[in-house]
Amino acid sequence: MTDEIETGLTLTPKFDANGLLTAVVTDAADGALLMVAHMNAEALAKSMESRTAVFYSRSRQRLWQKGESSGNVLHIVDMRIDCDQDAIWIIAEPQGPSCHTGARSCFYRRINKDGLEPV
Amino acid sequence: MTDEIETGLTLTPKFDANGLLTAVVTDAADGALLMVAHMNAEALAKSMESRTAVFYSRSRQRLWQKGESSGNVLHIVDMRIDCDQDAIWIIAEPQGPSCHTGARSCFYRRINKDGLEPV
Numbered sequence A, B: 001m002t003d004e005i006e007t008g009l010t011l012t013p014k015f016d017a018n019g020l021l022t023a024v025v026t027d028a029a030d031g032a033l034l035m036v037a038h039m040n041a042e043a044l045a046k047s048m049e050s051r052t053a054v055f056y057s058r059s060r061q062r063l064w065q066k067g068e069s070s071g072n073v074l075h076i077v078d079m080r081i082d083c084d085q086d087a088i089w090i091i092a093e094p095q096g097p098s099c100h101t102g103a104r105s106c107f108y109r110r111i112n113k114d115g116l117e118p119v
Helices: A002-007 A039-052 B002-005 B042-049
Strands: A023-029 A035-038 A054-057 A062-066 A073-079 A087-094 A109-112 A117-119 B021-027 B033-039 B054-057 B062-065 B074-081 B087-094 B109-112 B115-118
Touching: A002 B109, A023 B021, A023 B033, A035 A039, A035 A054, A035 B021, A039 A062, A039 A073, A039 B109, B033 B042, B033 B054, B033 B087, B042 B054, B042 B062, B042 B074
Parallel strands: A023 A087, B021 B087
Antiparallel strands: A023 A035, A054 A062, A073 A087, A073 B109, A109 A117, A109 B074, B021 B033, B054 B062, B074 B087, B109 B115
């Protein structure tokens, strides 16, 4: 079973207890990590169908088309899945900033020994 | 409070119900996504201290020094945290393959409409 999940060519996502996968988004242009979010089965299906990123918002407990209010859609160039099929990598062309704060990436602070530092 | 978490320079990780953060690892050399794992507070502290990646294994329910058995340690070049402080980005110099399958990255399969395809 594990072998089939790890080496097989059938998509069999391993959703967690809440029915979610981790989704990691990088920029197709330069590989920068833009954001980390979650997908349920419907979000994954809609992302594959529309070729734009659709997530599941844990805080709002509903499907969330990235950019639905901001217009900052993520156009999907490539999608990959990891060895145990519980994480998705989306390589995207972002239409505008990916973070709701207006930053290009959600990862705008470095962790130092003494705290955080803007990058 | 949200503002302080998003814009502040104090490390205040938002652990989930299981006490975990999502950790994303990319290769410092070319930005390739290597793996996605989890960290509890102790794993985060040990990673910061040792400058090598330490995770929490959900399946084995214990701390897991990446490379402890394989020797494939991840040397940490840079660590970042996201806007809501529930995800960590580790930029690393990997000593060998990052995936337990022997692949350089855990993301060795593309998701297509018809299934998966090796990359």
